Amino acid sequence: MDSTTPVLSTRAVFRRFWPLTRTDRRWLAAGSLLLIGAAACDSVAVAMFGTIVDSSLKAGDLAAFWLPAGIWAGVAVTSGLLVFGGEYLVARSAERFLLRLRTKVFGHVQTLTPDFFQRRRLGDLIARLTDDVDTVERFVSTGLVQLVTALFGVAFFAGYALLLNWQLALAAFVVAPIFAVITRRFARRVNERSREQRALNGDITALLEENLANVTVVQAYNRQETEEKRLLTAGTRMLRANVSIARLGACYTPVVQITETACVLGVIALGTWEVAAGRLSLGGVLAFAAILASIYGPLRQLGQLRVMISAATTGSERIVELLDAEPAITDSPDAVSMHRAVGQLSLCSVGFTYPDAERPTLVQCTVDVRPGELVAITGASGAGKSTIAKLLLRFHDPDAGTIRLDGIDVRRLTLESLRRNIALVQQETLMFHGTIRDNIAYGRDGAADHDVVQAAINADAHGFVSELPDGYDTVIGQHGHGLSGGQRQRIAIARAMVANAPVLVLDEPTASLDGEAVDRLVGPLRRLTTGRTTIMITHDPRLTAIADRVLTVAGGHVTPGDAPVGVTGASGPPWR
Numbered sequence: 001m002d003s004t005t006p007v008l009s010t011r012a013v014f015r016r017f018w019p020l021t022r023t024d025r026r027w028l029a030a031g032s033l034l035l036i037g038a039a040a041c042d043s044v045a046v047a048m049f050g051t052i053v054d055s056s057l058k059a060g061d062l063a064a065f066w067l068p069a070g071i072w073a074g075v076a077v078t079s080g081l082l083v084f085g086g087e088y089l090v091a092r093s094a095e096r097f098l099l100r101l102r103t104k105v106f107g108h109v110q111t112l113t114p115d116f117f118q119r120r121r122l123g124d125l126i127a128r129l130t131d132d133v134d135t136v137e138r139f140v141s142t143g144l145v146q147l148v149t150a151l152f153g154v155a156f157f158a159g160y161a162l163l164l165n166w167q168l169a170l171a172a173f174v175v176a177p178i179f180a181v182i183t184r185r186f187a188r189r190v191n192e193r194s195r196e197q198r199a200l201n202g203d204i205t206a207l208l209e210e211n212l213a214n215v216t217v218v219q220a221y222n223r224q225e226t227e228e229k230r231l232l233t234a235g236t237r238m239l240r241a242n243v244s245i246a247r248l249g250a251c252y253t254p255v256v257q258i259t260e261t262a263c264v265l266g267v268i269a270l271g272t273w274e275v276a277a278g279r280l281s282l283g284g285v286l287a288f289a290a291i292l293a294s295i296y297g298p299l300r301q302l303g304q305l306r307v308m309i310s311a312a313t314t315g316s317e318r319i320v321e322l323l324d325a326e327p328a329i330t331d332s333p334d335a336v337s338m339h340r341a342v343g344q345l346s347l348c349s350v351g352f353t354y355p356d357a358e359r360p361t362l363v364q365c366t367v368d369v370r371p372g373e374l375v376a377i378t379g380a381s382g383a384g385k386s387t388i389a390k391l392l393l394r395f396h397d398p399d400a401g402t403i404r405l406d407g408i409d410v411r412r413l414t415l416e417s418l419r420r421n422i423a424l425v426q427q428e429t430l431m432f433h434g435t436i437r438d439n440i441a442y443g444r445d446g447a448a449d450h451d452v453v454q455a456a457i458n459a460d461a462h463g464f465v466s467e468l469p470d471g472y473d474t475v476i477g478q479h480g481h482g483l484s485g486g487q488r489q490r491i492a493i494a495r496a497m498v499a500n501a502p503v504l505v506l507d508e509p510t511a512s513l514d515g516e517a518v519d520r521l522v523g524p525l526r527r528l529t530t531g532r533t534t535i536m537i538t539h540d541p542r543l544t545a546i547a548d549r550v551l552t553v554a555g556g557h558v559t560p561g562d563a564p565v566g567v568t569g570a571s572g573p574p575w576r
């Protein structure tokens, strides 16, 4: 994914994300106005300083001090209030933008099929949703406001400098193009390093995610040191990229300061000449010096902003790439929502080849399942059984033939209504961090407590759940910590019962369980499948025994009968 990361211009990134600021634009504008007001107050303060020098200090006249001093104090307080209001509004808008952006990216990611995630490292996707989203926020809202206020700051002070003495002002402005050239050079180099840094950040998050998810394998095979070395290698590359960026930053500041000092000295020399020629007062030259200090600040800020934006663009590119990933399956424009299916399921001459595969997985598969019928599907490993399940749920669409639910092509149904009508129980029981109650209730939005308990009773889970100290409120981790494989599977069955879908797809629900655990699952599975159309992928004779019909997948075809199941493993089925 990284090798193909597009290089986007600042303008393109900005155009892409600016629409997301829509509801906050007036607050951003209000915040910017307040900050611009604060910059205006600061230039009035500098003017008052010049007035005090000329009319009070130089003349030794205390009476002339009070008015400009009062104005100065007044504008200082006003400026403070404006800065408070402005920064608050900008920060609030920026955070709201960040929330909206993250929700948008996450919402989009959720539309992508499971295949998308299987081909990518989860950690890298997480880094894009967290750190890279932050860089876009820095770029679009904060960056923009800083740009506006720095520009106005420069404009106010420049205007006042021109009023005071235009020759001196023009001399002072020579620094601006020099700053621009220096900044451009630095920004380009920071951009290159930042691109590498963002990619490495994704790598490190992915490495950590993989390691923590596979901690059992790591420890069982004594690979802790290898893992540490992998992290150290990636960390060292990250360190080099970070140090390189820090070195550029550390170099930028003194280069700018030296340029600034040279300009200030030049301007003071010119100012002294102007005072000597009687064209400028002492107060004027002192005010000018104060202006220079104030004008170079925003000018330097503009330069730093250019460098910061350059770095942020690289994070934005990674978000744009994610947003540009097209969902493989979407609702067709004329999709209809199915209320509750009766459960008539049919595959008619279905053919399917995985996008990167050389050979088809399914060829001309035809299956008819009556409402309420339990059909077991067996076949060798790699024969294509799970592929049938994926096609039923529309994680992929067939290349040939049609799949119908109650006689309607599933491609004509909304994805939401199709998946609401089909409940899935997989081999690996996926849990969320939360209570057992939450995990069972996940099957249906708004499931009530009594639904959860009833489902648990039917799934033969109520007994062991009630014996836990916290019962249904027991918190289980993402991997169902504290529960046995069989118990986790019974929770998954309870979840499918809560879903109360008319169609069930069970993909090897007992594959990872021992004989006794499978025996305990037969009863709950019977109760779950009663009255529901069920496709049960299994190798287990104890499960095929409860099926109304057994089909076998072989050579890409589905044929009736319980053929002997061999694990073809590396060799694959004979037609491959």
Ligand SMILES: Nc1ncnc2c1ncn2[C@@H]1O[C@H](COP(=O)(O)OP(=O)(O)OP(=O)(O)O)[C@@H](O)[C@H]1O
Pocket (backbone or CB within 6 Å): 115, 354, 355, 356, 357, 361, 379, 380, 381, 382, 383, 384, 385, 386, 387, 388
């Ligand atoms: N996302 C994918 N991209 C490419 N090929 C895939 C993909 N998923 C599965 N396959 C291939 O398609 C074939 C069928 O896979 P499938 O998972 O349907 O087999 P299965 O019969 O369920 O096997 P098992 O019993 O081992 O789970 C296999 O050869 C597999 O390598």
